[in-house]
Amino acid sequence: MYHIVFSADESYIKYTAVLITSIVFNTNKHQKMRNEKYYFHILSNFVSNKNRNKLLKLQNTLDKLFPCEIIIHIQNDNDFINFPNSGAAHSLKIPYYRLKLSLIFNKNIEKCLYLDSDMLCMCDIRKIFTIDLHNKIAGVVGDLGSKKNKIKYIENNKKIIHRFDENYFNSGFLLINLKEWNKHNIEQKCEDLASKCYYIKAADQDLLNAVIKPQHQLKFDFSYNFSTVAFCYVICKDESKNRLNYTRSEFNIASKNPKILHYGEKPWRFLKSYFDYNNKNINDHWWQIAENTPIFNRELLKNKLKTNTHLLCAGLGQELLKATLKFNLFKIYFLIKRTNDDSRYIYQAKKIQDNIFGVCCILGTAILYARNSNKNFFSVYFKSLKIIYHFKKYANKSRA
Incomplete structure (x- = not known):
């Protein structure tokens, strides 16, 4: 039992x-x-x-x-x-x-x-x-x-x-x-x-x-509770203290065969986010089951047609990525305060390459959080710097 x-x-x-x-x-x-x-x-x-x-x-x-x-x-x-x-x-x-x-x-x-x-x-x-x-x-x-x-x-x-x-x-x-x-x-x-x-x-x-x-x-x-954001990048214990309490070698083994996926970016809101060891969109794993879930599948698929959160986040994140690298604080302020132009970011997100789509989602989430929590653009800038630095340093290691 x-x-x-x-x-x-x-x-x-x-x-x-x-x-x-x-x-x-x-x-x-x-x-x-x-x-x-x-x-x-x-x-x-x-x-x-x-x-x-x-x-x-x-x-x-x-x-x-x-x-x-x-x-x-x-x-x-x-x-x-x-x-x-x-x-x-x-x-x-x-x-x-x-x-x-x-x-x-x-x-x-x-x-x-x-x-x-x-x-x-x-x-x-x-x-x-x-x-x-x-x-x-x-x-x-x-x-x-x-x-x-x-x-x-x-x-x-x-x-x-x-x-x-x-x-x-x-x-x-x-x-x-x-x-x-x-x-x-x-x-x-x-x-x-x-x-x-x-x-x-x-x-x-x-x-x-x-x-x-x-x-x-x-x-x-780690494979028993594999947090999906780790497919984007992860910092292991042999690389920095107070981070994931597994070595890079242990993590890489887990990433090749995760037993249970734990979604940070919810698949019912994000149709696309990160890509697994086999370069498959991890949210597709969830939707393959959702489409075949008895009784509930119609409701789930109906909601899927209305979902574009992943595009909004990725589009905003791409703009934040570019603004951070150019030290364009005015642009970051604009992203936080101006919400009437969000449709353009949704359109632009469709062209984002898979290898940076995940980190753009993370950055875009930071913009949406700043909007809801009245965070200032300086805090978003420094958070963005940290995310970009860690992504550049650790993303490729996750594919080793």
């Missing part, structure tokens, strides 16, 4: 359906053992009757390929009143729902796998459940970003700063040993810490990293 957990609000149900479909499609039906079955658990604050009926039909269709059951668990944000609104949980408490697994599993279930809904399975996921956790609390994958994050909280009237190190992991993939999880009282420890925090950025991820110490983690290969 394989218990796999997702978190999804009403709008993310269709994307979770794609992930579920990818899991079933990549299961080797010829190697099925007796009594094997997938239990897909969806944690949500609300699921409409329409989506419930769709999920039931999805379940019945996929069950013909491999035994499976989709179970919906409705939770209440009021149960997470002690958890701060910040970062990924700035508007909804859904990211924290995975911190209450004891509410959905009985003591007979020893292991579960948590996956973010913006993932795609590329392997027979049953093999992950065969990995021996050796009495560790969880199997985890190192996070791609900088490890300079911190949590600030108050304890005994004193302000305390908890700083993270190279062991910082991404909570989008967690193979959880439920016995050890409960034994170490992880859920209560997370809630206790959350109630004391006055600064926290990555919501549940920061809490889990603070509570699950390195000696209780089993570090998995």
Whole structure:
């Protein structure tokens, strides 16, 4: 029996359906053992009757390929009143729902796998459940970003700063040993810490990293939670401190055969972004499954026709790239403040070469963020300089 957990609000149900479909499609039906079955658990604050009926039909269709059951668990944000609104949980408490697994599993279930809904399975996921956790609390994958994050909280009237190190992991993939999880009282420890925090950025991820110490983690290969932006460029631990906690050699091996893709630029918004080791647009992998996802595929394909976010981001990013290299601060100011000319950038993006399309998307996202957050053009310029420098230095190494 394989218990796999997702978190999804009403709008993310269709994307979770794609992930579920990818899991079933990549299961080797010829190697099925007796009594094997997938239990897909969806944690949500609300699921409409329409989506419930769709999920039931999805379940019945996929069950013909491999035994499976989709179970919906409705939770209440009021149960997470002690958890701060910040970062990924700035508007909804859904990211924290995975911190209450004891509410959905009985003591007979020893292991579960948590996956973010913006993932795609590329392997027979049953093999992950065969990995021996050796009495560790969880199997985890190192996070791609900088490890300079911190949590600030108050304890005994004193302000305390908890700083993270190279062991910082991404909570989008967690193979959880439920016995050890409960034994170490992880859920209560997370809630206790959350109630004391006055600064926290990555919501549940920061809490889990603070509570699950390195000696209780089993570090998995990066391929199990392959962040797709790494196909653009990545900085490994043998190149710089506080970066991806894998060597360049380890990363290159993972990049040739990623088992689970974790999308930063969501495929339903970005039809094109980065290119994998075989020079295939990684978002095409997702859409190939989406087009064949039972029940939900029509809705997904209808939305696909309206999507041009990737072109807007890439077009803006290309202009920011050129402006940064020419030290044209006025142009950067213009990109942030003037939004009525965006249609021209969408058109220009269609001509961008594949080898820089990804970095243009990253730069374009910086422009859109600056617009929404009222960032000044100097901060965008310096951020752009950093992105361009890292891209030039590390992009080719990712193809080695």
